[in-house]
Amino acid sequence: MELLGRSFVAGVRISRGATVFFGKAAATGERLDPGFTSSSMEDVDDAAKAAAAAATVFAKTSPKVRVELLRAIAAHLEKLAPDLVPRAMAESGLPQARLEGELARTCGQLRLFASVVEDGSWQNARIDRALPGRKPLPRPDLRSVLMPLGPVAVFGASNFPLAFSVAGGDTASALAAGNPVVVKAHPAHPGTSEIAALAIAQAVSESALPAGIFSMLFDDGIAVGQQLVQHPAIEAVAFTGSHRAGRALMDLCASRPRPIPCFTEMSSLNPVFILPGALASDPLGRAKGLHGSFTLGAGQFCTKPGLVFLPESGGAAAFREELRTLTSASAPFTMLTSGIADAYHRGLEDRGKLDLQTAAAAPATSPQSHAVLLESTLEGFQRDSVLHEELFGPTTLLVSWDSRERMLQAAEAMEGHLTATLLGDEADLLANADLISILERKVGRLLVNGFPTGVEVSHAMVHGGPYPATSDSRFTSVGSQAILRFVRPVCYQNFPQAALPDSLRDENPLGIMRLVDGELTREAL
Amino acid sequence: MELLGRSFVAGVRISRGATVFFGKAAATGERLDPGFTSSSMEDVDDAAKAAAAAATVFAKTSPKVRVELLRAIAAHLEKLAPDLVPRAMAESGLPQARLEGELARTCGQLRLFASVVEDGSWQNARIDRALPGRKPLPRPDLRSVLMPLGPVAVFGASNFPLAFSVAGGDTASALAAGNPVVVKAHPAHPGTSEIAALAIAQAVSESALPAGIFSMLFDDGIAVGQQLVQHPAIEAVAFTGSHRAGRALMDLCASRPRPIPCFTEMSSLNPVFILPGALASDPLGRAKGLHGSFTLGAGQFCTKPGLVFLPESGGAAAFREELRTLTSASAPFTMLTSGIADAYHRGLEDRGKLDLQTAAAAPATSPQSHAVLLESTLEGFQRDSVLHEELFGPTTLLVSWDSRERMLQAAEAMEGHLTATLLGDEADLLANADLISILERKVGRLLVNGFPTGVEVSHAMVHGGPYPATSDSRFTSVGSQAILRFVRPVCYQNFPQAALPDSLRDENPLGIMRLVDGELTREAL
Missing domain, CATH: 3.40.309.10 (Aldehyde Dehydrogenase; Chain A, domain 2)
Incomplete structure (x- = not known):
């Protein structure tokens, strides 16, 4: 495969930045071709705006479309393994068996989130039926469900070039929840990032979804990342890396005119x-x-x-x-x-x-x-x-x-x-x-009686913890609950059936678990 | 009832501040006795430290103890109604029927959270059983459950002197989750605040719980609140009020050496x-x-x-x-x-x-x-x-x-x-x-086809929204989901039964709904 060294801006391969940087062989320090052109401020703006434009369409897609997207990304990653694994080996210095295992984990994560979306119970759909005869006041019909936040900025991490990078857990959980993603690729593995982005872009192009749901930007400095998290169209940030960089992102998010949720996984001694x-x-x-x-x-x-x-x-x-x-x-x-x-x-x-x-x-x-x-x-x-x-x-x-x-x-x-x-x-x-x-x-x-270095991707996993381990101990970045970082509840009061989302309609067309008048059930109303 | 005009610091009636302020009759501007002595920096420190000391004990209490506490607070509020309602009428200018209704709502909220704790399913207990034969690696036994964050600073709101104040929804949900609470009373209704605090303090003193799980501080300025949210022992903040004050609290929480979750409900045009x-x-x-x-x-x-x-x-x-x-x-x-x-x-x-x-x-x-x-x-x-x-x-x-x-x-x-x-x-x-x-x-x-001014307290209610409506659209401050603001997941890997919390033991002694290997069930393992 020939790498282009250019960013993905809503399906377009373009990098209008002024600098070119190279991947390096971790084992030797040797420069690896091709050069990667950094993204320009204009690229960031285009990617964020395309994500915002795609957000409403994406939020409205049926679970089935998202399930197919996540599975298609996994399938494309597996197809690209013969290019992906050797490039990741060269850039990271990690051995083949580890990277093959990491690729399996990455695809497993995508498929886990597909199954979570398919099951649908994660949406926390709740229905409190109207009580027209209640005294002193009647109760209206109230229904709530988790909805996507909107465009999420994801930062690739250096230490897991596949599982915590372009197509890693942050991207998988953000897409599963229906959020467009703009990735800032980690400059330590740009070639690996380009191949992984290609898998996502291919899956998106084969779907009926707008290309704007995925972009990936290159930069070997910090300007692109800084501009991205401050962009008005970005609604949330996910990052794994150092305490210094993570805290800087937290501070940027908190000091925006409109602050946004920022999940950074930073440092830990793991006593x-x-x-x-x-x-x-x-x-x-x-x-x-x-x-x-x-x-x-x-x-x-x-x-x-x-x-x-x-x-x-x-x-x-x-x-x-x-x-x-x-x-x-x-x-x-x-x-x-x-x-x-x-x-x-x-x-x-x-x-x-x-x-x-x-x-x-x-x-x-x-x-x-x-x-x-x-x-x-x-x-x-x-x-x-x-x-x-x-x-x-x-x-x-x-x-x-x-x-x-x-x-x-x-x-x-x-x-x-x-x-x-x-x-x-x-x-x-x-x-x-x-x-x-x-x-x-x-x-x-x-x-x-184990050691903490294995992090299972499952329903009960918590990869989080009080600051400075993360920015917000209420969330995990690994496991099926990672999806909760990127959603918010929306309540519908006295809505006619036809105007409700499928998840909240009487007949429960998605067949999901719902809390109806305080009781969990998959039954229709 | 004779009001003392002094704060509640872990069960002790003490105010060591330098200023005295008075409630005012909203209808006339007339000064209402007694004078309220503001809390000192020492009072804040004592309250926060007592809360931290009580947090571990409180987090470990059985759901039953919390249920009884919440119901006892409601009962005490009702008993104090003959003092509470007239004082609230005088301080707020709101009519009797409205305040009687608000008291009923306040007690209803406390009892709703009691029933949520009793049901236990809110804890989101998850169990992924060990798969010792899995290839290439066995899966360990993983179990996670929501745990309290620790001491929560609650700011009373002026416009609901009962339902969004000392014993309001923030306090009820924080206590329900097992968090000690330190309230900063709103200076517009200090007498109402004192009576409501008395109801909570009485309920706490009748329980086996440490007095430190509840304190209430007085101040007619902003120093006490500022010191409180910056205190190292405080783990979260809840506030309802103006955009200006809410954003100031957000910024204080975000700029702490150790940032903490801050839920502020601020301003809305409700189009x-x-x-x-x-x-x-x-x-x-x-x-x-x-x-x-x-x-x-x-x-x-x-x-x-x-x-x-x-x-x-x-x-x-x-x-x-x-x-x-x-x-x-x-x-x-x-x-x-x-x-x-x-x-x-x-x-x-x-x-x-x-x-x-x-x-x-x-x-x-x-x-x-x-x-x-x-x-x-x-x-x-x-x-x-x-x-x-x-x-x-x-x-x-x-x-x-x-x-x-x-x-x-x-x-x-x-x-x-x-x-x-x-x-x-x-x-x-x-x-x-x-x-x-x-x-x-x-x-x-x-x-x-309704109007937004009625906010039902139920499972599906969402009283939240994107900034500047609130600081974090992922949460609601009204309804049973408000408890989720003050908890975080903790995962136990390969723990022996005897060392697990009750919520995660095989036999499911609490009888709560749990996600076992991806399926919701109340069955024992």
């Missing part, structure tokens, strides 16, 4: 609490599991366990020794970009001043990186604020404690994270109900 | 579209209905119809004539406060420069106000931005149009509102599908 029983019974197994998790994908996951609380009790020495050995023996890692590798090395240098490094694999040459184990006391962790910041890359911080009370204080003092993990036997968990209570207020997902 | 068929068939009836709605409660409702689009077709002259006559014959109105009356008169003066006034009742002396009908062409409306601002009080603006295309453009150019109303027969509605499509994107509630 792991090793509990005494589990430590005593299997210190080596726990160390092995932790090493596998913090080095998985070169430690470039939002859910990488970056902070581990270790009690100074039986098994601690063996656990520590094993973790040091495994860390030292780790093979070097290819990082996603030289920028991420540089930030990782700078972060290690900052922490290096604290003299915490206890084990490290042989240093690797940039853009490769080496695994590092840092160790601190609880006092040191509480004192040094840099240790509370996420460090993207194959490293974790082991914090030893000998006072349970102070460990609980440290947990209570934590900011929000995406996940927290407890490694413990049943007795450990019963003895740590107070710790669990604290963690429930700090994170979006609590795990027992 | 009414009179359609040709309805106009021709019953011009006088439509005029009478509109006059009743825009003067109801002296036009001091969030949902007052402040903008009316009138086609220059059959019946228009009769409609206009009748509306002028009714407006001129309106008796004077007692406004809630002299501040609101002043703002109303200033607003009329601003519009007076545009020479739009076509009918008015005889001017009344402040704090009383008179009804005014303003009339403009579509061109005038599109030109003068002041006509797009809410004017609280017994006035509405009639905008005549003779080009349907331009009327649609004006509708498309509107900002967000709480409601939009269509007065039309079935043929009108079918002929105006395009108008309905536009309005669906502009408001939270669409009405046919």
